[in-house]
Amino acid sequence: MMNMGTTPFEITINVIKTILVFLMMVQLVPILVWVERRGSAFIQNRFGPNRIGPLGLLQLLADAVKFLTKEDFVPDKGNKYLFYAAPIFALIPASIAYMAIPMSTPLIVGDSKFLIQGFEVNVGIVFILGVSSLAAYTILMAGWGSGSKFALMGAMRAAAQIVSYELALGLSIVGVIMTYGTFNLSDMIAAQQGALTFTGFGSTFTAHFLPNWGIFYQPLGALIFFASAFAESNRLPFDLAEGEAELVAGFHTEYGGFKMLMFFIGEYGHMMIASGLFATFFLGGYNIPYTTVQGVHDWLMTTFGLSVDGANIANTVVHFLMYNVKFLILLWIFIHVRWTLPRFRYDQLMDLGWKTMLPWALANTILTSIVIFAASQFAF
Amino acid sequence: MTDAILFWFLALVTVCAGLSVILMSNPIYSALSLAMTMVGVSALFVTLGAYFIAGVQLIVYAGAVMVLFVMVLMLFDLKHEIQAFTRGKITGAIKIASVGILAGLVVGAITLGTKAIEAAKATEAVAGKTYDNNTMSLAQNLFLQNVFGFEALGVLLLVIAVGTVALSRSRGGTHARD
Amino acid sequence: MPETNILTTIGLEHYLVLSAVLFSMGMAGVLLRRNLIVLLMSIELMLNAVNISFVAFSKFNNNIEGQIMVFFVMTIAAAEAAVGLALAVSIFKRFKEVNIRFFEHLKG
Numbered sequence: 044m045m046n047m048g049t050t051p052f053e054i055t056i057n058v059i060k061t062i063l064v065f066l067m068m069v070q071l072v073p074i075l076v077w078v079e080r081r082g083s084a085f086i087q088n089r090f091g092p093n094r095i096g097p098l099g100l101l102q103l104l105a106d107a108v109k110f111l112t113k114e115d116f117v118p119d120k121g122n123k124y125l126f127y128a129a130p131i132f133a134l135i136p137a138s139i140a141y142m143a144i145p146m147s148t149p150l151i152v153g154d155s156k157f158l159i160q161g162f163e164v165n166v167g168i169v170f171i172l173g174v175s176s177l178a179a180y181t182i183l184m185a186g187w188g189s190g191s192k193f194a195l196m197g198a199m200r201a202a203a204q205i206v207s208y209e210l211a212l213g214l215s216i217v218g219v220i221m222t223y224g225t226f227n228l229s230d231m232i233a234a235q236q237g238a239l240t241f242t243g244f245g246s247t248f249t250a251h252f253l254p255n256w257g258i259f260y261q262p263l264g265a266l267i268f269f270a271s272a273f274a275e276s277n278r279l280p281f282d283l284a285e286g287e288a289e290l291v292a293g294f295h296t297e298y299g300g301f302k303m304l305m306f307f308i309g310e311y312g313h314m315m316i317a318s319g320l321f322a323t324f325f326l327g328g329y330n331i332p333y334t335t336v337q338g339v340h341d342w343l344m345t346t347f348g349l350s351v352d353g354a355n356i357a358n359t360v361v362h363f364l365m366y367n368v369k370f371l372i373l374l375w376i377f378i379h380v381r382w383t384l385p386r387f388r389y390d391q392l393m394d395l396g397w398k399t400m401l402p403w404a405l406a407n408t409i410l411t412s413i414v415i416f417a418a419s420q421f422a423f
Numbered sequence: 424m425t426d427a428i429l430f431w432f433l434a435l436v437t438v439c440a441g442l443s444v445i446l447m448s449n450p451i452y453s454a455l456s457l458a459m460t461m462v463g464v465s466a467l468f469v470t471l472g473a474y475f476i477a478g479v480q481l482i483v484y485a486g487a488v489m490v491l492f493v494m495v496l497m498l499f500d501l502k503h504e505i506q507a508f509t510r511g512k513i514t515g516a517i518k519i520a521s522v523g524i525l526a527g528l529v530v531g532a533i534t535l536g537t538k539a540i541e542a543a544k545a546t547e548a549v550a551g552k553t554y555d556n557n558t559m560s561l562a563q564n565l566f567l568q569n570v571f572g573f574e575a576l577g578v579l580l581l582v583i584a585v586g587t588v589a590l591s592r593s594r595g596g597t598h599a600r601d
Numbered sequence: 602m603p604e605t606n607i608l609t610t611i612g613l614e615h616y617l618v619l620s621a622v623l624f625s626m627g628m629a630g631v632l633l634r635r636n637l638i639v640l641l642m643s644i645e646l647m648l649n650a651v652n653i654s655f656v657a658f659s660k661f662n663n664n665i666e667g668q669i670m671v672f673f674v675m676t677i678a679a680a681e682a683a684v685g686l687a688l689a690v691s692i693f694k695r696f697k698e699v700n701i702r703f704f705e706h707l708k709g
Contacts, residue, residue: 173481445630526625
């Protein structure tokens with residue numbers, strides 16, 4: 044499953060790369076917190092943090108120092124082991140799942156090939172879904188370990204919500220898997236290059252004004268995936284787990300200081316996984332719209348007169364930037380939705396998950412399979 | 424060599440977690456250890472080359488079934504258990520002895536059985552099925568040869584869903600009407 | 602047959618013995634514990650042990666059928682867990698405990 048390379052040089056590079064991807068994820072969190080706070084202030088017509096550093100950017104640093112200097116305590120009625128274990132476990136599934144998302148075209152220098160992701164998993168989707176579904180434990184551990192009613196209630200809600208919406212999330216991806224016929228995320232991205240082309244019914248249709256993105260094949264799947272991604276990462280409008288008005292702060296009511304920060308990183312990590320997966324499934328991953336990876340490579344070689352290796356490196360960098368543009372736009376949508384929509388009631392949330400999203404996801408699956416079958420069997 | 428280290432490590436993790444499932448007196452610790460066992464078993468599936476099964480194991484067992492267990496246990500909030508283990512020293516000893524005998528029998532059967540398998544392998548060449556396209560061959564087998572069992576499982580799940588709802592809606596359930 | 606080191610060469614036997622150990626532990630749990638939910642969890646442990654041996658046989662015999670069986674076992678385990686937990690919840694609602702000795706009160 045994991046190909047860490049054959050020569051010591053490749054193995055070293057791959058190990059460093061894995062650590063680098065993890066650090067990237069962790070380092071993105073303070074920036075996202077800043078964007079979230081400034082963005083919410085912008086939406087609500089106030090200033091937000093603007094005192095420390097330019098535009099308040101150093102606020103994050105001050106926050107980190109504050110978090111580190113806080114007292115490390117355990118509630119009297121809580122369970123010490125679970126209370127300490129929960130924040131640590133909150134980080135692990137999020138970071139492992141995030142590492143499996145490809146971020147750019149493989150970097151080929153000479154004979155060596157480096158994937159721009161933590162590690163490649165052949166059944167990438169199943170792996171990411173499986174690992175990120177482990178996040179429910181950290182929430183339950185935190186809620187129960189706190190020994191507080193509010194924390195336990197919040198944890199119960201959050202876990203029930205995650206398990207319920209995982210069904211809709213998984214079923215909305217089935218359509219994508221059937222369309223591309225693979226579990227591998229890199230293959231999926233490779234299938235989304237160029238302009239929108241549809242082969243079936245004995246002929247090929249091409250729409251040159253649209254990129255070949257999954258969202259045009261699976262609009263319903265994209266909608267369901269997007270909505271349940273919000274529920275999976277416990278964000279508004281589905282953040283019943285927190286529900287400040289009812290539950291103080293949900294499962295992390297009793298947490299403070301650095302442990303709280305780790306929960307934060309876990310939550311933002313799930314947001315990043317959802318954004319990355321949405322970009323990969325529906326927005327063409329790291330592909331630049333209307334062109335192919337090879338096309339960009341050739342263009343770089345002819346326009347700037349680069350060698351093959353140089354063009355490869357430039358190609359990887361360009362696609363990495365493209366991926367990040369999509370990724371950050373999606374993250375901004377997450378943040379914008381949080382400060383725009385009100386919260387659901389809990390029964391509404393469960394009704395939406397089980398009675399609306401699940402049937403529509405099933406319908407999407409059946410419809411997709413019928414179309415694929417018809418396209419391969421019949422010709423006009 | 425690497426796969427040997429991996430196997431021994433995973434075996435250690437799985438066995439320790441499995442032991443703590445049955446030895447912890449707090450059921451919540453038991454449930455969390457069982458979740459750990461599930462993750463270990465999933466990793467063992469990976470070492471066996473069954474990637475898709477490993478993912479399904481993570482999603483179904485660790486992600487759904489065990490979360491259900493942990494949730495129910497936390498809802499009960501059993502701080503201390505009055506009677507965690509079986510009563511009576513003699514019956515307990517008999518039970519442990521029977522488990523030991525079972526373990527011995529199984530291990531003996533394995534050592535005998537694998538010799539038989541080796542012998543069988545020596546006589547007939549193993550069919551040259553490859554594991555390259557694991558998931559696809561799995562799906563083809565499931566939907567072409569075992570489609571009846573698959574459909575039967577669907578019916579079973581439907582029955583179970585209806586039964587569970589009926590059970591929890593009856594008097595004394597969480598959705599009690601009285 | 603060449604002599605192989607049991608520590609460094611992992612074969613079918615290793616997985617089968619591990620599976621047997623886990624199965625025996627699950628059985629010990631079923632026999633020794635009195636908490637209904639822990640009993641259910643022990644049964645899950647036994648099913649998992651069986652799954653390991655299925656996948657190991659599938660790998661070492663080059664036959665995909667073993668993995669199909671794992672699918673079926675997983676589905677049945679999930680179904681069994683759902684019903685078992687529903688029963689446990691209804692027992693808990695009555696007796697405020699989930700000990701196995703209350704099961705006889707379920708009849709009638």
